[in-house]
Amino acid sequence: MSAELERYRGNLRYAVDIVLCVDATGSMYPVIDAVKRSALQFHQRLAGVMGRKGKEISQLRLRVIAFRDFGDDPDSAIEQTPFLRLPEQAEEFAAFVSGIEAGGGGDVPESGLEALALAVNSPWEKGLDRRRHVIVLFTDAPAHPLGTVGVAAQSYPRGIPRTMDELFEQWGYARSQTAVMEQSAKRLVLFAPEEEPWVETIGEEWDLTLHFPSRAGEGLEEFEMDEIIETIANSL
Amino acid sequence: MRRGDVINGYRLVSEPTNAGGGKCVWAFAEKGGREFFLKRFLEPKLPRAGASPDTPSVRIRLAACRDFEERHRGIMRRLRPDARGAGNLVLATDFFHERSSYYKVTERIDTDSLAEPHTLEPAHRAVLLRTLGSSLKLLHDIDVVHGDLKPANVLVQRRQGATYHTAKLIDFDDSYLSGRPPGRDAIAGDSLYGAPEWRRYVQGDELVDEPDLTTAVDLFALGLMAHLMVTGALPGHDERYGSPADAVNAGEALAWDPRLSDEMTALVRDLTAWDPGARPSVERFLAVLRDPEVCALGAPRASAPPVAPSRTSRVRFSGSSGGSGGSEGSGSAGGSGAGTPPRSAREDADEAPRRSRVRFTPRGGGAAHDSRGGRDERRA
Numbered sequence: 001m002s003a004e005l006e007r008y009r010g011n012l013r014y015a016v017d018i019v020l021c022v023d024a025t026g027s028m029y030p031v032i033d034a035v036k037r038s039a040l041q042f043h044q045r046l047a048g049v050m051g052r053k054g055k056e057i058s059q060l061r062l063r064v065i066a067f068r069d070f071g072d073d074p075d076s077a078i079e080q081t082p083f084l085r086l087p088e089q090a091e092e093f094a095a096f097v098s099g100i101e102a103g104g105g106g107d108v109p110e111s112g113l114e115a116l117a118l119a120v121n122s123p124w125e126k127g128l129d130r131r132r133h134v135i136v137l138f139t140d141a142p143a144h145p146l147g148t149v150g151v152a153a154q155s156y157p158r159g160i161p162r163t164m165d166e167l168f169e170q171w172g173y174a175r176s177q178t179a180v181m182e183q184s185a186k187r188l189v190l191f192a193p194e195e196e197p198w199v200e201t202i203g204e205e206w207d208l209t210l211h212f213p214s215r216a217g218e219g220l221e222e223f224e225m226d227e228i229i230e231t232i233a234n235s236l
Numbered sequence: 237m238r239r240g241d242v243i244n245g246y247r248l249v250s251e252p253t254n255a256g257g258g259k260c261v262w263a264f265a266e267k268g269g270r271e272f273f274l275k276r277f278l279e280p281k282l283p284r285a286g287a288s289p290d291t292p293s294v295r296i297r298l299a300a301c302r303d304f305e306e307r308h309r310g311i312m313r314r315l316r317p318d319a320r321g322a323g324n325l326v327l328a329t330d331f332f333h334e335r336s337s338y339y340k341v342t343e344r345i346d347t348d349s350l351a352e353p354h355t356l357e358p359a360h361r362a363v364l365l366r367t368l369g370s371s372l373k374l375l376h377d378i379d380v381v382h383g384d385l386k387p388a389n390v391l392v393q394r395r396q397g398a399t400y401h402t403a404k405l406i407d408f409d410d411s412y413l414s415g416r417p418p419g420r421d422a423i424a425g426d427s428l429y430g431a432p433e434w435r436r437y438v439q440g441d442e443l444v445d446e447p448d449l450t451t452a453v454d455l456f457a458l459g460l461m462a463h464l465m466v467t468g469a470l471p472g473h474d475e476r477y478g479s480p481a482d483a484v485n486a487g488e489a490l491a492w493d494p495r496l497s498d499e500m501t502a503l504v505r506d507l508t509a510w511d512p513g514a515r516p517s518v519e520r521f522l523a524v525l526r527d528p529e530v531c532a533l534g535a536p537r538a539s540a541p542p543v544a545p546s547r548t549s550r551v552r553f554s555g556s557s558g559g560s561g562g563s564e565g566s567g568s569a570g571g572s573g574a575g576t577p578p579r580s581a582r583e584d585a586d587e588a589p590r591r592s593r594v595r596f597t598p599r600g601g602g603a604a605h606d607s608r609g610g611r612d613e614r615r616a
Contacts, residue, residue, distance in 0.1 A: 011478035012427055012435045054428050054470070056478060129439045130427075169293060174280055174300040177292070184421040187278075205336050207279035210254060210261060213238070227254055234258040236427050 013058035014236050015128040017083060018042075019119040023112060023139035024066040024079070025105025032102040035138050038225050039064070039097050043086045045225065049233050057236070058128055060086045064096055067115035070150020072106035077155060078114065083123065105141075111150065112143035113167065113197065117160035120170050121180055131185040132232055140214055142195040164201060173207050183208075187231050237261060237276055243339060244332050246274050256388050258424075260409075264344055271344040272329070277409075280304050281336040304338065305331075311408055314378050324371040326391065326406040345404055347391045353401070354468035360400055361466055362528035364392065368403035369525065372458060373518040375411070376451040383410040383417070385457035386429040387464065417449040427478070428470070431456035432485045432510050452512030456481065458521065459507025466500060466531050467493040471508070484510045495533040499524055 020039055024032065043060065050056055061083040070077040079100070084093045119135045147162030161167040171188070172179020188209040192198035203211030212227060237243070239251045246265035254261050257275070265274040280301050283294045308331050317327045330341035353364055368390060375382055382389075384407060391404040410424035417423050417437070425434050431453040436444040460480055463471050472491035473483035480490055490508060492501050503524050506516050524530055 011476075011482045012430070012439060013478075014427065054479075173293075173297050175296050177296075182421070205281055205284055207281045208259065209278065230254050230256070231258070234254070234256060 011058075012130065013128040014056075014130050014132070015059045015061075015125040016046075016057050016132045016134070016232060016236075017061045017063070017122070017125050018134045018136065018232075019063045019065060019122050021065045021067060021112070021115040021119050021135065021137040021139075022100060023068075023105075023110060023137075023141065024100050024102050025068045025110050025141065026103050027105065027108075027140055028138075029102040031140075032100065036097050036100060040094055042225075042228075043090065046229050046232060049229050050236070053233060055233070055236055059125065061125065062086055062093055063119075063122060064093070064100075065115045065118055066100045067111050068103075069105045069110045069144075070114065070153055070156060071111075071144065073104050074150050074153030074155045076104055077111050077150060077153075078118070078157065080118065108141040109144045110139065110141045112137065112139045112141070112192070113146045113164075114150075114157055114160065116143075117146065117167055117170075118157055120167065121160060124181065124185070126182075130236070131182060132187065132236065133181060133185040134187045134189065134228070134232060136189045136191070136228055138191045138214070139198075140193055142193065143197055145197075164197060168206065171206055189228055189231055237263070239263070243274065244330075244334050246272060246339075246341065248274065252276070265341070273342045273344050275340045275342075275409075277304075277338045277340070280338070282333055282338075284336060301333075301338075308338075308340070308409075311380070311411055314380065315374070315408065319374070321370060321374055324367050324402060324404050325374060325408075326404050327408075340409070342406070345391050345393060345406075347393055352468060353392065353465040356401065358530075358532040359528040361531040362525050363400040364403050365462055365465060365531065366522060366525045368405065368461070369458070369518050369521045371403065371405040372454055373522065375405075375408075376414075376454070376518055379414045379451070380408075380411050381414050381417070381449065381451050382408065382454050383412055384424050384426060385454050385461065386426045387461065390461070412449075414450045415447040417446055423449075425453075426457075428480075429457040429460055430479065430481050431512070432481045433512055435479075435481050435485060448512065450512060452515045455507050455512075455515040455518070455521075456509075458518070459504045459515075462500070462507070462521075463493065463496075463504045466496065467533065469493065471504065480508060484508060493533075494536045497530050497532060497534065499527070499530040503530070 022035055063081055063083045065080040068077050081096050116137060124133045125131055146164055146167060150156050161170055169178040170180045172181055172183060174183055186208055190198055190211045191214045194213045202209060237252045239248050241248050246267045248263045249266050250264040252261045252263040259278045260275045262275040265272045282301050283297050287294045289295060312328050315327050326342050326345055328340050328342055332339055353361060389407045391406055392401050393404055394401045420437055420440060433444050433448050434453050437449055460470055471480055473480055474488055477483035483490060509515050
């Protein structure tokens, strides 16, 4: 627990966990630097917005999951960090993010759903008084159906759902008995093309999900980062 | 959802955004030559058409959607746009779902660019605050708690040719019936404008139950907003605390702007009392503001030491005095005033980290029995 957190424990304490799922396939090459830059600036920008609103976050943790394609190269299909506490572990976070190189992936679709499933099953903070658990996914491609590509590979994540319906049940909904995420805490922000599964299956049918259409070759615009920060700041 | 889409006849004329909203996306829209504000809720979502209602998942989701619809339509029934005085409430004109998502529509309000109400003349500030108070009174008269009163939910408008700015209250989506709030994890609210009892409820304080969250939650926020709109800033507090309510819960006095009139100081002090039962009603708020001079700022004076509100204390200790309901009055309540938590809570704060372990005034006028057998709750 940080010194900041110890300051006065009677205060209402907010924990914010964010998982960034980043498509690191070759087609993201023109925009990966913008995504990385935004990720690295994220903490400061969020703190700035919160400060202007007179609010503060008691604990902020970020996790990054870079994904490519199990159908192309299973060994490089997923690279990830555990949750890193910011600002304390900012260097570790920056080192990982800076090291992400866009490449591989072969043809579309990619393994974005595996990354999303890993994110949903993250070890989310359960303490403090109020929590925000936010998954942000950046991709310019549709995704392979879960459990269809690369499942036999050693590197394929164990324990994640093998169907879209199972993943939906893990994401959950109000009064769900199967959700692994806290209903009042969770948000999903998708920067993904208007293709499946992003636009209808998830963007329309999953609750607490914001879908912002992305186009190949176009990156994370300024307003999009604002949308993520607004999603967090306005709900605290 | 994007600019140009047509949703139930409403054509979006701006790019959707979640600016200012936590659980929605909104855009301006046009229908029949009129302009509207259209909001898409991020939850709940209806199961896709054709989904079998026999599966537990679909059954649960349909039930949640039914409850959601009922709650919204219930508030729409209670808050009719044609009700007397409803002109300053921005009420829903349509509520529907398309595919899996629910939408709500209100008229589009062209707001004034006024960013700093405190720069207005006192009489103008008084009108602004009175229109805000009148809007809140309409809600409280039908026992509805706004639940998320904050500057972002108050639109300031000055109609063409009008002399005064008026406040329009928006966003009743988190409203609830007084004493019947949503669950501790689900209740909405703002970390800066939240009332002490709201924060204790959110924090899981077992001594704050659903019935403790009443229209007085809004009154605390109203007190903060009055201070903000008159002076340009919220009341100050020790930097150890994350918000005014945190400070109040710890028994610390808020610091009022020394330029405030005596009447306004007393009003905002009472509205931000720790005990919800000690806060004055909206009627009292409106009565004080009848004199616009209360909104004037004088020369800075030395800050007076915090004083207890003049009314009789209604703070009780659970189960003290032999379980007869505890002491009533500031003296025997640990030296605190009506609007502050008893001394035990302040000691807790000083010794951090212990939360206030004190119940609010019992509801229903009965003796203050500790529901769990009269145990002294001052110290766990």
